Amino acid sequence: MDDNNGFFAPYLALVAVLVPFSLVAIGGGPAIFAPLQHESVDVRHWLSAREFIELFAIARVAPGPGSMLSTLIGWKVAGWSGALVATLAMFVPSSILCVGVARVWSRYRGRAWHHALEEGLAPIGTGLMFAGALAIFRLADAGPLAWGTAAAVAAMLTWRPRTHPFILLGMGAALFALLSLLPA
Template identity: 45%
Template sequence: MNLQLLSSLLAVFAPLSFLTVGGGQSIVADIHRQSVNVQGWMSDAQFLDLYALSRITPGPGALLVTLVGWQVAGIWGALLTSVAIFLPSSVLVYALAHVWSRYRGKPLVRAIESGLAPVAAGLILAASCTVLRAAEGGVWAWSVAALSTIALAAWKRLSPLLVLALGGLVFWVALR
């Protein structure tokens, strides 16, 4: 058990806990930046593998943090990063819930709620761009992502599975 490595994991992920405004997906960009660029714990390819695994397994969006901890420091890393990402924000939300219910409907509370929606959307957009950049799919990946977003926004009843299949077909044709 490398205590210095565990303390680095704690120092990275405990503050990120407070940024999970839009859920676990909202901090993917910073998880990538810290894990790959700043700390050098893994490569882009390893990060993408962990990201893909976190998306296909059931559980919270912040499962990626647990997988990063596992990759970096084994079981102790996984446990520590899980606690670091869930405990601080849980305590904060618990404390704020009492205050929020007391002042529900007040203009300041409504303004804060309205202001947090674009922040969460921006964080999720940053995560999407980070994954696209790390995947090195080039103009094809960016084009498919943009067209998929436009299609899903324009046609609310469009099946995401159909969009995913069409995106896969584009890459299959492009690679041939």
Template identity: 30%
Template sequence: MSTLITLFVIFGSMSLLAIGGANSTVPEMQRLIVAQGWMDASQFAHLFAISQASPGPNMLIAPLVGWQVAGGAGALTGLIGICGPSCTLTYLLARAGDRFNSNPYFARVRAGLVPLSIGLVLATGAILAQSADHDVMHGLVTAVAAAGTIWTMRNPLWFLIFGAVVGALSL
């Protein structure tokens, strides 16, 4: 199978599993990308960090991985793969949702997706922390940022600045 088709299949399947946003599929995305031999877990974690620091939607990881793997065509393939299937499904479900909005079963399904998406996002954080935290200092910065974000409800940018300062001081 060609590289572009494989990229599309990986990101297209992740698109359909992205309950709670593209970040909820990052652990599986990382596993599949690393299994292809396109990059190691650390390189993937660095691309993910760049995608999160960049302005714009949080699914920028797909075009960045695509760019790393196959240049401009790979970036476009990754973007179409991560956006196309889920956008199409969302459109179809939104059209159908108008008819089923008052159905109590439909409301229970939507309510059940909330804890699922939270769990998937937390799994993403754990997988990326394992890939990026190479020593005690990095692990401590990750723990402080995670705990601070969860329990203080502060803007995550403050913890990003904290991590940058710690990194700059440790040079």
């Protein structure tokens, strides 16, 4: 019996960590980066800070949702089966919740509490995403150039001009080029 508990321990730990994150990932995967980093690096010691940054980078450049970082963490913890368990733990609970909420949500559209809830969740999701970005910057030991570029890009995206996205990309690239020319 103890051998089975030892065998299942990493899978149960992945489920115990990822299912709650799945249910509170308001705003998507970036909303849980900070607590996921804390849990997987500081609490569970599944990864070093450097390994977390490397897996984060892989998850960001790979196609698919940002929360695929959890799949990579599962793979690091327990191989391919850990990746499968982590993926299911991250996507199945929130998908079931989303289907249930969507059925009820549209039924009550237009009510005062419905509008208040929508308005209240927006800043929560935004705050969670900012916390995730801050956690990544701290782990990566980002310098002033990275912080400045991130702040400028956030300002440009907040500005919301009625401009083609390629113009925003060009502005961001130009800003990065200018900032990289500054002495360190």
